[in-house]
Amino acid sequence: MDTQNRSAPERAQSRVVAKNHPNRRSAAGGLIHDNTRHSARFTVVGNHLAQHPELSGLAIGLGVHIQSLPAGSRVDIRTLTARFPEGAVRIAAALRELEAHGYLRRERKRGADGRIVTRTVSCNQPGGGGDVAAAPPPRKKKTASRALPAVPRPAQPAPALVQQATDLLADLRRHDSRLLLSAHDTAHLAPGVVAWLERDATPSAVRHALTTGLPDEPLCRPAALLAHRLTAQLPPPPPFRAPALPPAARHPLQNCEGCDRAFRSPEPGRCSSCSPDPPEAA
Numbered sequence: 624m625d626t627q628n629r630s631a632p633e634r635a636q637s638r639v640v641a642k643n644h645p646n647r648r649s650a651a652g653g654l655i656h657d658n659t660r661h662s663a664r665f666t667v668v669g670n671h672l673a674q675h676p677e678l679s680g681l682a683i684g685l686g687v688h689i690q691s692l693p694a695g696s697r698v699d700i701r702t703l704t705a706r707f708p709e710g711a712v713r714i715a716a717a718l719r720e721l722e723a724h725g726y727l728r729r730e731r732k733r734g735a736d737g738r739i740v741t742r743t744v745s746c747n748q749p750g751g752g753g754d755v756a757a758a759p760p761p762r763k764k765k766t767a768s769r770a771l772p773a774v775p776r777p778a779q780p781a782p783a784l785v786q787q788a789t790d791l792l793a794d795l796r797r798h799d800s801r802l803l804l805s806a807h808d809t810a811h812l813a814p815g816v817v818a819w820l821e822r823d824a825t826p827s828a829v830r831h832a833l834t835t836g837l838p839d840e841p842l843c844r845p846a847a848l849l850a851h852r853l854t855a856q857l858p859p860p861p862p863f864r865a866p867a868l869p870p871a872a873r874h875p876l877q878n879c880e881g882c883d884r885a886f887r888s889p890e891p892g893r894c895s896s897c898s899p900d901p902p903e904a905a
Contacts, residue, residue: 666691669748672726681713682720689727689745698743725749771808772850774815775857781817788816791826792849798834801842808846815853823861832856 672678672686685707689698700718704711721727728744777784792809795802804812819829833849842848874887881897892898 667747671748675724678720678724679717681709682717685714685717686721686726689721690747692745698745769844769847771811771844771846772854774812774850774853775818776814777817777821779821780814784817784820785813787826788813788820791816791829795830795834795849798830799837801837802834802845802849804846804849812846812849812853815850819853819858822858824858 666687668687668690672683672690675683678686685703692698700711700715703714703718707714709717718727722729726746726749728746730742730744731739732742733739789809792804792812795804816829819832820826833852837848874889876885877888877891878884879886879894879897880891881893884894884896886894
């Protein structure tokens with residue numbers, strides 16, 4: 624009875640918190656993420672699928688794969704069997720798992736030709752009640768087109784000048800392909816070009832003012848740029864010129880009936896020296 628048991632500890636050992644705490648993570652083990660932010664070709668998948676506690680690994684992988692496919696892709700058993708090394712039996716079982724947990728819905732629809740087809744609907748959040756096929760397409764926002772800046776107005780828009788201005792604007796695309804104008808833009812800019820032509824600007828001068836010094840980047844609104852140039856660089860009116868007087872009428876030479884000298888007169892007769900009366904028109 625006096626023999627001691629050497630295998631039994633002499634006293635109970637207390638657990639060292641720093642080394643034996645169950646929640647302490649080892650510095651050498653555990654998961655470390657080396658993440659890079661995706662900017663293209665990525666799919667957002669919820670953790671409720673990626674970490675589902677009841678789905679098998681194959682079902683989770685198929686669910687993620689199906690959610691990453693574009694609309695209209697085939698996800699039948701034959702297609703998935705050709706894509707993955709698992710057999711048709713395992714893939715069919717994984718699809719049934721996804722269907723049981725609400726990640727897939729299979730609907731039978733009758734087509735326009737009368738044939739019944741099976742449509743597979745993928746749900747990224749089971750229970751959300753959304754139907755991707757029944758959801759209306761997003762409406763495109765209508766952007767209000769901004770009005771073009773005003774252009775100078777001509778004093779007398781003669782039809783010949785309007786046609787010349789229209790031809791000049793239509794020809795700008797031959798000098799710069801970015802200056803391809805629509806019929807609406809041409810009709811808006813034509814009065815401004817007529818105002819230039821009325822101020823003695825030649826068509827080549829107008830063309831040079833509109834096409835020289837354009838920016839190198841693409842022109843978003845070429846008509847607006849031309850309207851600004853027609854207004855900002857409008858030349859001054861030409862200097863005033865008095866109308867030229869018509870040349871004085873030159874009468875033909877006549878021989879005086881009295882002294883036989885030549886003088887200018889509209890009708891034959893006597894010269895001013897021989898005529899007793901003052902001439903009516905010298």
